[in-house]
Amino acid sequence: MSETQAETGSEIKPFISLFAIYRVFFWIGVFSFGGGLVPWMQREIVTARGWMKNEDFVPGIALAQVLPGVNSTNLAVFIGQHLRGLAGVIAALGGMLTGPFIIMIAATAVYHQILDIKPLQIAMTGVAAAAIGMILRTGLSAVQLSITSGIVPIVIMLATFVMIGVMKWPLLWVVAIMTPLSIAVAWPRKPKASGDA
Amino acid sequence: MRDENVLLTLAIILAPLSIASIGGAMGIYAPLQHETVVARPWITPQDFLDLFAVCRFLPGPSSIIGAMIGYKVAGLLGAVVAMLALYVPSSALCYAMSRAWTEGAGKPWQVAMKRGLTPIAAGLIMSGVLALFQLSGGKLLTGAVMIGAAGILVWKSKLHPFPLLIAGAAVFETAWLLGWME
Known part of the structure; x- marks a missing residue:
């Protein structure tokens, strides 16, 4: 399996064991309180380990969000496939869901008591606020990638933000219109594009 | 059965x-x-x-x-x-x-999709940040912790985020104990 993948890929990928993928995603699943699974994946896969380049990772975020299903599990599938094909998908997804599954089972027994603890509620609101900050950090890295390749991506980025973020228009419609437009503009004109402005 | x-x-x-x-x-x-x-x-x-x-x-x-x-x-x-x-x-x-x-890695359609989806991703993530902030009530404290956490991560990109989550909880807990939250 891995041989065919090595042949199709133009660059040499470092060998990453399935156990390593499972372990990384296991801890992402356990630590990701307050949401923010996407930045956790970016941190562990791109920043801390260099298993993927950010320019390969960020388009995956859009893909994960546009495809049916939960963003975080879709992104884990995308990363797992990139790293080790189907086995990588199972390791990544299985790893990410193991911890939350066990914690969920444990929480089912005590959740009535948990909900009554006011300080815990306050703490969780704070955790969630910091988690939004993590997502903002991921967003900034995507903005950084977008503004370095000309004026059109900047316009598309701002238009997407205004339509979905500010105007609250339905995501599906906006994406259905903006994505083909953005892809058409980005279509490489030469095999080795050098689009310096 | x-x-x-x-x-x-x-x-x-x-x-x-x-x-x-x-x-x-x-x-x-x-x-x-x-x-x-x-x-x-x-x-x-x-x-x-x-x-x-x-x-x-x-x-x-x-x-x-x-x-x-x-x-x-x-x-x-x-x-x-x-x-x-x-x-x-x-x-x-x-x-x-x-x-x-x-x-399809390296093929024109894949290169175009990769480049084309990047600004869409940026717009979507930023929209998500705004939506989550508004959903949380859009309070000053939430905004401050959010900006602070993002700033620290820009400054130290390899920092483990878990201490940041704990710090976010500590800030809110302190504000609550001081009676700033009603």
Whole structure:
């Protein structure tokens, strides 16, 4: 399996064991309180380990969000496939869901008591606020990638933000219109594009 | 026998929700509530609200509420069936798409999609940040912790984020003890 993948890929990928993928995603699943699974994946896969380049990772975020299903599990599938094909998908997804599954089972027994603890509620609101900050950090890295390749991506980025973020228009419609437009503009004109402005 | 029916029903309820939820778990709550509270006497309305609230305290995707319901109605097996129904259909679809993506690496359409999706991703993530901030009440303290956490991560990109989450909790706890939150 891995041989065919090595042949199709133009660059040499470092060998990453399935156990390593499972372990990384296991801890992402356990630590990701307050949401923010996407930045956790970016941190562990791109920043801390260099298993993927950010320019390969960020388009995956859009893909994960546009495809049916939960963003975080879709992104884990995308990363797992990139790293080790189907086995990588199972390791990544299985790893990410193991911890939350066990914690969920444990929480089912005590959740009535948990909900009554006011300080815990306050703490969780704070955790969630910091988690939004993590997502903002991921967003900034995507903005950084977008503004370095000309004026059109900047316009598309701002238009997407205004339509979905500010105007609250339905995501599906906006994406259905903006994505083909953005892809058409980005279509490489030469095999080795050098689009310096 | 009865248990098998419950497991099958769980799978039939959750599998379409797996595919139907685009852009986040928000879309699944209403149909999930309808199927498990209104259409069947599985969960009381108050229990559903409590499960919904407690998911906020747990790590992982918030759609795991489906598995909590599975656990409540059919035990451990119910939870496992619910997990599979929730995540396998959408993951299979995403796998097919990701595979085409990987196999097309370097081809013009893939290069164009990669470049084309980057500004869309930026717009979507920033929209998500804004939506989450507004959903949290848009308070000054939330904004300050959010900006602070993002700033620290820009400054020290390899920092483990868990201490940041703890710090966020500590800031809110302090503000609450000082009586700044009502």
